[in-house]
Amino acid sequence: MSAGDRAGEGGGAGVESAEALLAAIAGGDRGALASFYRLFHGRIYAFVLKRVAEPALAADILNDVMLQVWRHAARFEGRSSAMTWVLGIAHHKVGDALRRRGREAGHEELDEHMADEAAPAAFDLLSGLEDAGAVRRCLERLSDAHREVVHLAFFEDLSYPEIARIVDCPLGTVKTRMMHAKNALKRCLQGLLEGGR
């Protein structure tokens, strides 16, 4: 029985089996690669799609990420979880793709500037979060770097040190980006709420 067979059982493989899969992939086990893909492709695709907003491009990047896993699984050192490692690869692949597309995160300054302004109080805006469409629109308006941190914190439920490893930046930068993202979201939701009145 290959590592791929073992990890594929039950569909709920934990950290240990994901690491076993990477070890098997490093040894050329294509079944392990297929199991790894089935375990993680949904989350990687969601992460990439949130940043590039184009399903076809996101699918291409997912494929590139998995090819990178195939070629370089031996470089996984177990210092982070397999998911953190592969999201780090995806982070850089998306950055390359955005640069090629010529629209690398260009809204950071706007969001940074906006974050200096007082954000509306959280209590006043709880109702704004009940409108899923409004939340989605406001998330889409965030800069790439801010949207990425929100996704990793609240979709992936990762700690800020894990996010710092993935996006390759200092811990303080992760926390600052999250603060700015949160304030920009509040202002956006407030604007939509007021516009709807």
Next chain:
Amino acid sequence: MNTRDTSSHPEDLLPWYVNGTLEGAEREAVARHLETCPRCRDEVAWLARLREQVKEAAPGATPGELGLRRLLREVEAEAPAPRRREWWRPALAAAVVVIVIQSVLLVRPWVDDGAGIVPLGGSRGGAVIQVEFRPQATEAQIREVLQAVEGTIVDGPGALGVYRVRLEGEGDQRRRLEEAVARLRARGDVVIHVAAD
């Protein structure tokens, strides 16, 4: 009324309190603060609702099994698998060393002042260089040196473990090429060999 007094309100840690990844002293400090701070409790409630919305906004369709078939097709085209080529890697590495030494002694090649380096000047972005990394170099180290020269891996590793790296960015391509080659050679802890493509 909201202020940005983060010295008394641990705003920057609340997202990670909400996603359950805050640990130890930080988690205890935030929990203690929340007992007496209605404003931060509102903030936590807002962030918790935002987290739910982010999770609900997961993409519906993913590349799924079609994406897996595409991946395995490309892996097949890339054969041989990683493990199979590992046994002759040391021999090839030795061969590369011999070639490099011969080049230095006999031909005065890529180690000179870079005057002989001619960028490709092709239509797809910047100049392309060949780089061979040390086998023990980590992904983080490789990423670091590539980012320092704004390089993107466009091909490889080839049979000899050599990658082709395109130098992104604007400006005098010849000058950028010379600077990149110099920078990479200075990182002997990561890079074994670098030459113009």
